[in-house]
Amino acid sequence: MRFSGFKVIKEALMGHKGWGPQWRNPEPKSHYDIIIIGGGGHGLATAYYLAKEFGQKNIAVLEKGWIGGGNVGRNTTIIRSNYLLDGNEPFYEFSLKLWEGLEQDFNYNAMVSQRGILNLIHSDGQRDAFMRRGNGMILNGADAEYLTADQIRAENPFLNFDDARFPIKGGLAQRRGGTVRHDAVAWGYARGADQRGVDIIQNCEVTGLRIENGVCKGVETSRGFIGANKVGSCVAGSSSRIMAHANIRLPIESHVLQAFVSEGLKPTIPGVITFGAGHFYVSQSDKGGLVFGGDIDGYNTYAQRGNLPTVEDVCESGMAIMPMIGRSRMLRMWGGVMDMSMDGSPIIDKTHIDGLYFNGGWCYGGFKATPASGWCYAHLLAKDEPHEVATAYRLDRFKRGYMIDEKGMGAQPNLH
Amino acid sequence: MHSPIYIDMIINHPILGPRDAAEFTYLGDASLLNRPDWQAADAADQFYEYLYLRDNPAGEHRELWYHEQGDRSWLVVTRNTLTHEISSVELASDVARAQGNKK
Numbered sequence: 001m002r003f004s005g006f007k008v009i010k011e012a013l014m015g016h017k018g019w020g021p022q023w024r025n026p027e028p029k030s031h032y033d034i035i036i037i038g039g040g041g042h043g044l045a046t047a048y049y050l051a052k053e054f055g056q057k058n059i060a061v062l063e064k065g066w067i068g069g070g071n072v073g074r075n076t077t078i079i080r081s082n083y084l085l086d087g088n089e090p091f092y093e094f095s096l097k098l099w100e101g102l103e104q105d106f107n108y109n110a111m112v113s114q115r116g117i118l119n120l121i122h123s124d125g126q127r128d129a130f131m132r133r134g135n136g137m138i139l140n141g142a143d144a145e146y147l148t149a150d151q152i153r154a155e156n157p158f159l160n161f162d163d164a165r166f167p168i169k170g171g172l173a174q175r176r177g178g179t180v181r182h183d184a185v186a187w188g189y190a191r192g193a194d195q196r197g198v199d200i201i202q203n204c205e206v207t208g209l210r211i212e213n214g215v216c217k218g219v220e221t222s223r224g225f226i227g228a229n230k231v232g233s234c235v236a237g238s239s240s241r242i243m244a245h246a247n248i249r250l251p252i253e254s255h256v257l258q259a260f261v262s263e264g265l266k267p268t269i270p271g272v273i274t275f276g277a278g279h280f281y282v283s284q285s286d287k288g289g290l291v292f293g294g295d296i297d298g299y300n301t302y303a304q305r306g307n308l309p310t311v312e313d314v315c316e317s318g319m320a321i322m323p324m325i326g327r328s329r330m331l332r333m334w335g336g337v338m339d340m341s342m343d344g345s346p347i348i349d350k351t352h353i354d355g356l357y358f359n360g361g362w363c364y365g366g367f368k369a370t371p372a373s374g375w376c377y378a379h380l381l382a383k384d385e386p387h388e389v390a391t392a393y394r395l396d397r398f399k400r401g402y403m404i405d406e407k408g409m410g411a412q413p414n415l416h
Numbered sequence: 417m418h419s420p421i422y423i424d425m426i427i428n429h430p431i432l433g434p435r436d437a438a439e440f441t442y443l444g445d446a447s448l449l450n451r452p453d454w455q456a457a458d459a460a461d462q463f464y465e466y467l468y469l470r471d472n473p474a475g476e477h478r479e480l481w482y483h484e485q486g487d488r489s490w491l492v493v494t495r496n497t498l499t500h501e502i503s504s505v506e507l508a509s510d511v512a513r514a515q516g517n518k519k
Contacts, residue, residue: 241474250470252470299479300445300497302474302497303499303500342468399464411468
């Protein structure tokens, strides 16, 4: 079934009786060519592109719970490609281009909205740094635009421009950035993969990896052994737990990031806005809620919940840059578990075990990367060589000294 | 698991008693106390593992917290990463001495 305007009208007239389930719920086969562990955004995107772009058949996605129940449904839905370093920016720009064509590509309404992202500047030094980043973005084919405080005031009159401590001096805007309906990303990729024969197997937890003579033969699961020629881990947040089955220690710590939604308000915030003097980012969903977040809590955890000091810090940052939000009430808050890597950048690579591949370390920037992560991981799994925009995301880069450290923080995961 | 949805972590400081975790700064796995010997033949490999690789367990985790807003002591806290429950708190200096660290 294809979605179309015609189909919507037809179903409206026929009492909506023609909409079927959008993916199957198959029993696992005994063997697949490729198994993806993890039915989140990245895993489903990987399976989708494997089937659609790389001609692979006989693929399964194994998911411990239900698809889209992890971080793809727990983020603040922002897409952008405003990175500085050569190892990152081409990858994220590739991702943003895929977002721009995604809905037509997988025939699903993911509500991709290029409403723009604005990084506020509060000091001369920060202006220099953001100018440099903007130039790096333009050199890599992305869009970037410097805005003066007056230009920002015209579009966002509600910001705290003349704060004594952190006045707004300007901003770096990426007009092509924006937001996406995150659940629909998981559903759209799942439906597209399923239509191309991918088995999406939910409630199937991977409990072990079967490795014989340095070759990965398949996975032990809560529903029995499933053999595979290639196994790809794609479980950011729980990467260390899966890779421990292969006795691989990762350059990763798991941390919780909290996110927040206010009560629904009339349209008030035009795009995505980030505070440059604290860590705070906010946008407004189409339902009207302000969607916002800040720093990770900062300690190792696998609990999908955080603590109150971070809540206070995020709300203080919000009040500092946008005092009007003090009038709205917080509706919901939740936590997601992040793979925080040692340089703040992700990993898409083979392991030293034949047939075992790894995708993870997305820190708290994985959502925007979903299409490119899926595409590049599919490229690696299908061809055994990295995609040209993902060549820097090697697992051994820490040993070789080729870190991709956007913030220059060093090997301290909770500071990235 | 019986913990309520939101609860501040309280660290029971061996000298100062129960303190809010917000007074502390988190460093990471307590294995950071075990700095490799820089003169070892495989020092480069050892330092790579020491600096970059982590067990990152789901469950009991021994970790270093610094009482920055307090007495500036380093603590080794044993905490469950699935429940946030803290089962033991020791002075890092005691831990280091007990395991025979030179400094």
